[in-house]
Amino acid sequence: MQALQLPNLRLNCVLAPLTAAAVGALAVLAVALYQERQGEQMARRDSMAAAQVVAALLPEQEAPPLAAWLPASGWQGAALLRVHGEEVQVLARAGDIRLPAEPTPALLDAYRAPQWWAADGRVTVACVRMAQEGLPSLVLLQRAEERRTAWPLWGALAAGTLLLGGALGWYLVARVYRPVQWMEQALAAAAAGRALPPDEVSSEETASLRSSLALLLARRGEAGNGDAPPSRA
Numbered sequence: 001m002q003a004l005q006l007p008n009l010r011l012n013c014v015l016a017p018l019t020a021a022a023v024g025a026l027a028v029l030a031v032a033l034y035q036e037r038q039g040e041q042m043a044r045r046d047s048m049a050a051a052q053v054v055a056a057l058l059p060e061q062e063a064p065p066l067a068a069w070l071p072a073s074g075w076q077g078a079a080l081l082r083v084h085g086e087e088v089q090v091l092a093r094a095g096d097i098r099l100p101a102e103p104t105p106a107l108l109d110a111y112r113a114p115q116w117w118a119a120d121g122r123v124t125v126a127c128v129r130m131a132q133e134g135l136p137s138l139v140l141l142q143r144a145e146e147r148r149t150a151w152p153l154w155g156a157l158a159a160g161t162l163l164l165g166g167a168l169g170w171y172l173v174a175r176v177y178r179p180v181q182w183m184e185q186a187l188a189a190a191a192a193g194r195a196l197p198p199d200e201v202s203s204e205e206t207a208s209l210r211s212s213l214a215l216l217l218a219r220r221g222e223a224g225n226g227d228a229p230p231s232r233a
Contacts, residue, residue, distance in 0.1 A: 009180060013172035021165020025158035032154035047125045047141070048114035054078065055129040055139040066094035075141040080129065082137045083107055097142045098122065110138050121145050183213050 058064045058080070066078045077097025082089045088100060088107070098120070100107065106115045110126035117124055124142045131137065185197045 010173060010177045013177050014169035017165040017168035017172065018162070019165075021162050021168075024165075025161045028154055028158045028161060044116045047123065048116055048127065050074070051114060051125040051127040051139055051141050054141065055127055058129065058139070064092060066092050070094045074143075076143040077141070079140045079142075080137050081140065082135060083111075084135075091137055097140065099140070107138060111136065118145050186213065 054069060058066075058069060064080065066080060070078045075095070077093070077095035079093040079097050079099055080091040081099065082091060083103045086102060088103060090099060093099070106117050106124075107126060109115050111128050114125065114127040121144060122142055123145045124140060126138050126140045129137045129139050182197060189197060
C-alpha cells in the first residue's frame with residue numbers, strides 16, 4: 001500500500017491563520033488611512049477657522065499692523081492683500097510668508113469661501129475680510145507644512161499581526177499536521193507489514209484519533225494472529 005501524502009493539510013495549517021492575519025493587517029492599515037484623512041480634514045477646518053478669526057479681529061483700517069496679531073495666530077507669516085485685475089496688491093505683511101505674484105484660482109475662490117492649500121512645503125489658508133469702505137481684501141496665514149503621521153506605529157501593528165499569523169501556522173503544523181502525518185505513516189506501515197515508525201510526535205488535539213488508531217492496529221494484530229495456521233510438531 002502506497003503511503004498517502006498530506007501536502008494540502010500542511011498548506012492549510014499555514015494558510016488559514018496567515019489569511020486571517022492578512023485580513024487583520026489590511027483592516028489595521030485601512031483604519032490608519034481613515035484616521036489620517038480625518039485628521040487632515042480637521043486640521044484644514046481648524047486652519048480656515050483661525051484665518052476667519054484673525055480677519056474678524058483685525059482693525060478696520062486699510063493696512064492694519066499684522067505683526068501685532070501674528071503671534072496670537074500661531075502662524076509663521078500673515079498678509080493682507082487684494083486681487084485687482086491681474087495684479088496682487090499687498091496691503092500689509094508680517095513674518096515669513098511667500099505670496100503669489102499673480103492671482104491664483106485659490107485666491108479668487110477665497111473671496112467666496114475660505115481656502116486651504118499646501119505647496120512647496122508650506123500650508124496657506126485664505127479668507128475674505130470685508131471692509132466698511134472700499135473693496136474687500138484677503139487675509140492669508142502661512143506656516144511650514146507639518147506631516148504628523150502614525151504610519152510607523154500602524155505599520156508595526158500590521159507587521160505584528162502577520163507575525164502572529166505565521167506563529168499560529170507553525171503551531172498548527174506542530175500540533176495537528178505532524179501527529180496526523182505520523183498516524184498516516186503508521187497505517188501505511190501496518191498495511192505493509194512493517195514496524196511502526198517511532199512515536200515522537202503527539203498532541204492533545206489528536207489524542208482521541210491516536211487512541212482509536214492504536215485500538216484498530218491492536219485488533220488487527222490480534223485478528224492476524226488468530227488467522228495464522230497452527231504449527232506442526
